[in-house]
Every structure is written in structure tokens, then in C-alpha cells.
Amino acid sequence: MADDTALNAITTALAERFGEKFAIDPALPGLSELAQIAGHRSHRRFLPRAVAPDLLRLLCATAMSAPSKSDLQQCDIVVVTDTAIRAGIVATIPDMPWIMDAPAFLVFVANGERLPMLAQLHNKPFPNDHLDQFFNAAVDAAIVLATFLRAASAVGLGCCPISAIRDHPQTVSDLLRLPRRVIPVAGLCVGWPAQAGEITPRLSLRTTVIENSYGERDLASEIDGYDRRRAALRPYRRQRSPERWGEADFYGWSEDKARQYGVPTRADFGAFVRGKGFCLD
Numbered sequence: 001m002a003d004d005t006a007l008n009a010i011t012t013a014l015a016e017r018f019g020e021k022f023a024i025d026p027a028l029p030g031l032s033e034l035a036q037i038a039g040h041r042s043h044r045r046f047l048p049r050a051v052a053p054d055l056l057r058l059l060c061a062t063a064m065s066a067p068s069k070s071d072l073q074q075c076d077i078v079v080v081t082d083t084a085i086r087a088g089i090v091a092t093i094p095d096m097p098w099i100m101d102a103p104a105f106l107v108f109v110a111n112g113e114r115l116p117m118l119a120q121l122h123n124k125p126f127p128n129d130h131l132d133q134f135f136n137a138a139v140d141a142a143i144v145l146a147t148f149l150r151a152a153s154a155v156g157l158g159c160c161p162i163s164a165i166r167d168h169p170q171t172v173s174d175l176l177r178l179p180r181r182v183i184p185v186a187g188l189c190v191g192w193p194a195q196a197g198e199i200t201p202r203l204s205l206r207t208t209v210i211e212n213s214y215g216e217r218d219l220a221s222e223i224d225g226y227d228r229r230r231a232a233l234r235p236y237r238r239q240r241s242p243e244r245w246g247e248a249d250f251y252g253w254s255e256d257k258a259r260q261y262g263v264p265t266r267a268d269f270g271a272f273v274r275g276k277g278f279c280l281d
Contacts (some may be wrong), residue, residue: 006031013038016181032097036153041197043158044098049192051104058188059155060106063148071142072115074137075144078107078176086174089187092158097163102189107165108145108174112181112278134278141185152190158197163189167265169272181277201230227252237244 003102007026014022017038024031060077068074080086089107090099099105106146112133119126145161163171165187172184202208207222239251240259248255274280 006035009035010038011218013128013199017202018205019201019223019226020204022249027172040149041158041199041201042160042189043187043193043195043197045194046158046162046189046191047103047194049103051190052145055155056104059157059190061234063144064153065239066143066147068140068143069136072136074111074115075141076109077144077148077163078109080105080107080176085175088203089165090182092171093164094161095166096162098160099187099189102160103191104189106148106190107176108141108148108185108188109176109178110134110183110185112137112183113141113179115182115185129279131280134273134280145186145188148188155197156192157190158193160189162189166269166277169269170275173272173276178276180276183273183278198234201226209276212213223254224252227254 003026009032010024011022013035014020024165028034029215050068056079061077063077064075078090086100086105089105090096093099118124125147138181149159149161158263163186169184172178173182176184203226205223207219207226227250231250236251236256239245239247240256241263245259245262268281
């Protein structure tokens, strides 16, 4: 991508994403890379074209090259090629049929199994069996997932992360035969996009990028401004659970998220994680 093209792409994407114009030095190196990241889109419709196993393996290696907390390497990627296993996962998420349609489906897992095994192999104590070990493994998996998304985009693939595999984590764990201390973090649909996709507007950087420390601010007003900017660009097609919450005169992002988390979700996830052997104290 030529620098002028990349500069225009970044400017346009960020204006749509954040509702503001950014001052960008046209001589800044890496503009093409920034343009790819700034223009990120999720994809749920794919061409009927396979993703070559060698390419998938290359992307996994690239993703695994991401930073890892203290070089502990506590992320694995499960490439699900067995149709029956994928169908079993999809059965727990009936409102996401595109998982079955994707040419490739991966599951990123947090692996806390190896670290205590290393202690045992080398006859060392393992006094750090507490929440931080689970947190480190989960963050490692998230970093690898994010890096895979970037690598896939660089070669023209589209992706859609699937956090809903944690709705029924035991079923997913059983299907993938995940060992003790290994838990699913997110699934990922991967394929060649059938359409361009759309940019999702984000909260203003005034809301999410903090200089030095948090201070007094009118957060409700900031969120209302975001709701209205987003509604003008990408209004919700339908309101969530109107039979429960009614029809709102104005339906924005904050109303949708309040409704989404107004009902219990994954309340048993902590018990599942403990049951897999992690200590969350």
C-alpha cells in the first residue's frame, strides 16, 4: 500500500472509529501496517475456499512469536479439523452458525499445565499456585489471539473471535480433551472474506486513554455522546430481548450492553476453572 493510500486509509478508519481527526506524519514509517490495524473488521461470511494447512501453520507460528509473560509460554492453539468436534462446539452456540461455515476454526487455550510440571521435573517447589498463574496464562492466550488476528489480516484472511465457547466450557473441554489446568479462552473463525466488513465505532479516546491518573469527569455524558455517534453510523438492527426489557425510544450501545449483562452469564465459569485445577485465591 502506497504511503499516501495508507495515510488516507488510517485517517478515514480512525475518524469513523473514534469520531476525531488524527494528526499523522506522512513520513512515519510503517503506515501500511498501521492502516491494516486501524481498519480492523470482524468477518462472519467467508468464500468457499480452503485455508491451506501450511498457511495456517505459518500464522500459528507467527502468533506464537508474540510476547509471553516471563517467557512462560502458557498458550496453545487447537486447530479443529474434525467436523464432529466442531459440530459439537457449534451445538452449544446455536445462534452462531457461521462457526460451521468458516473454512478453519481454532481454539486458543490458556495452558497452566506445564509450569507445575516443570517444578516437579526439576524437584522445585511451586508456591505460586494462585490467581496470578491463571491470569498470566489467560493473558498469554489473549496476546497470541490478537497477534494471530493481525497476521491473518496481513495475508488477506478475515477472522471472528468467539468468546461464547466459554458459555459451556466443560463441553468444549471434553470435546477437545483439554488436560488439567488447560481452559478455552476463545474460538476463532478464519477464512477468506466474502465481503468487506464494517468498522465498529469505539468509545472516544477521551474516555479510554488516561494520562497519568483518573480524575473527575462526566462519564455518563461521554458515553451518551458515543451512543449517539455510533447510532448515526451503525444503528442496531434490533433491540435485545424486548419481551423482557421493552422497546427503548433511543437504543444505543450503553442500553444494549446494560441489557446484555442484565441477565446472569457464565456464573459457573469460576467453578469450571477451579475444577480444572487452577487456584483463584
